[in-house]
Amino acid sequence: MTGIANSAEIGIIRGMFTYIDPSVRERLTAQGTLFQIDRHGARIEPGKAPPHGSTISVLGPIPLPLELGDLQVDVQWFACVRNTELGKIEELADDLRAQQGQQSFATLASYMAVNSVMVVGDPSTWKNPLVRVHSSCLTGDVFGSQRCECGPQMQTALERIKNDDEGGMLVYMAGHEGRGIGLWAKAATSLLQDAGEDTYDANRSLGLPDDSRDFSDAASLLKYFVGGKPFRLLTNNPKKVNDLGDFGVSGITRVKHVSGVTASNRRYLSAKQHWGHEISKEDLGS
Numbered sequence: 001m002t003g004i005a006n007s008a009e010i011g012i013i014r015g016m017f018t019y020i021d022p023s024v025r026e027r028l029t030a031q032g033t034l035f036q037i038d039r040h041g042a043r044i045e046p047g048k049a050p051p052h053g054s055t056i057s058v059l060g061p062i063p064l065p066l067e068l069g070d071l072q073v074d075v076q077w078f079a080c081v082r083n084t085e086l087g088k089i090e091e092l093a094d095d096l097r098a099q100q101g102q103q104s105f106a107t108l109a110s111y112m113a114v115n116s117v118m119v120v121g122d123p124s125t126w127k128n129p130l131v132r133v134h135s136s137c138l139t140g141d142v143f144g145s146q147r148c149e150c151g152p153q154m155q156t157a158l159e160r161i162k163n164d165d166e167g168g169m170l171v172y173m174a175g176h177e178g179r180g181i182g183l184w185a186k187a188a189t190s191l192l193q194d195a196g197e198d199t200y201d202a203n204r205s206l207g208l209p210d211d212s213r214d215f216s217d218a219a220s221l222l223k224y225f226v227g228g229k230p231f232r233l234l235t236n237n238p239k240k241v242n243d244l245g246d247f248g249v250s251g252i253t254r255v256k257h258v259s260g261v262t263a264s265n266r267r268y269l270s271a272k273q274h275w276g277h278e279i280s281k282e283d284l285g286s
Contacts, residue, residue, distance in 0.1 A: 034059055036083065039216070040248070041223025055083045056220055064118070068155045073162040075118040075170075080221060082113075113175035115217055118158070121167020123225055130168035130255070131226070132157035132234040133218050133244070135176030138183060147190070148268055152260025157234050160257075168232075169225055171218050179203070180212035198271035210275070215240070219247030236277045258283045 028034035029046050036044040036055045044055065060078030121129070134157065140150030154170070161168040178186030181203065189202035200210045222231075222244065230251035233241060241252050258279060261269060266284055273279040 028059070033061070037220060037224045039220050041220050041225075041227075043224065054216075056080050056217060057083055058117075058224075060117070061119070066118075066158065068158065071155055071159050071162070073120060073158055075120055075158075078117040078119070080115045080117060080217070082217065115174050115221070116172040117221055117225060118170045118172065119167075119225065120158075120161045120169065123169075123227070126166055126168070126226065126229055126231075128229065128253075129166050129226065129231050130161050130164045130234065131222070131231045132161065132168075132170045132257070133215070133222075133240065134170055134172050135179065135213060136172060136174050138177065139186075146262050146264035148265055149258075149260035149262075153257060156259040157257065160234065171221055173213070173215075173218055176213045179210070180214065181206075181208050193268070198274075199268055200271060200275055211239070213243075215243045216247050219244050219249045222249050236272075236279055238278065239276060261285060 025034065034057065035046070036057050038044055038055050058078050058080050061076035062078070064075050064077040066073050066075060123129070132154070134154050135150075137145075137148060137150035139145035140148045141154055142151075144151055154172075157170055161170060177183045178189065181189070185206060185208060188206060189197075189199065192202035192205055193199060197205060203210055228251070230253065232253045232255045233244075234255050234257040235241070236257055238254065241254050244252065256278065261284060269277075269279055269284055273284070
């Protein structure tokens with residue numbers, strides 16, 4: 001493929017970015033499938049000026065039948081992104097049209113951290129839903145890596161939510177790779193771990209924080225979808241409860257969620273245990 005697109009290709013490329021086309025935006029807004037929420041989780045009425053501070057644009061619900069191993073579950077998918085990032089994307093889209101090439105397309109496609117909400121059941125009937133806030137892990141969630149327990153934790157969480165009497169939701173945080181340090185730095189920490197450091201020491205060796213994840217977007221999404229009701233949070237990490245609480249999320253009951261322990265990740269999980277995760281020796285099989 002050449003670096004210069006012909007007129008037909010330009011038409012296709014423009015069609016792919018219809019989310020920035022005003023007519024399509026208006027149509028989706030009228031349908032109620034494109035909307036904004038503020039940092040408090042309140043839905044912003046169309047045409048009203050957004051409040052001061054970051055807002056989140058949401059696309060959905062999108063029916064999404066999932067099949068993960070033996071698990072089959074139907075969810076309603078919502079794609080969520082900060083409007084500050086959408087503004088930058090629109091600038092990049094203008095560059096794409098001007099250059100008429102594919103190089104900017106790759107930049108555009110990879111720039112945004114689009115978080116996902118997967119809802120099981122009817123939120124209007126929830127009284128105390130089951131919730132998982134899951135940090136993205138390419139190697140675990142997609143490749144099936146045994147170095148961590150992320151993939152089994154995500155799949156087991158969806159299974160538990162599906163089988164729960166109330167249902168609930170999984171919030172998938174796309175910008176949390178490697179506890180917020182990104183995939184490239186995460187790859188470097190993996191090599192340091194193979195040389196004897198634990199997952200937290202490896203971060204420090206790179207001059208990075210133990211945990212740099214930002215839960216502000218997750219908090220806004222929980223406020224919107226759960227609507228201030230109490231909920232049960234699937235996590236072994238008390239700090240996650242505290243982090244969400246710092247952004248005004250209340251009514252959380254933490255539910256233990258140990259899954260996917262193997263010989264390959266036992267040392268990694270032991271480091272998490274030492275750092276404060278409530279994982280017992282029995283959970284680790286030691």
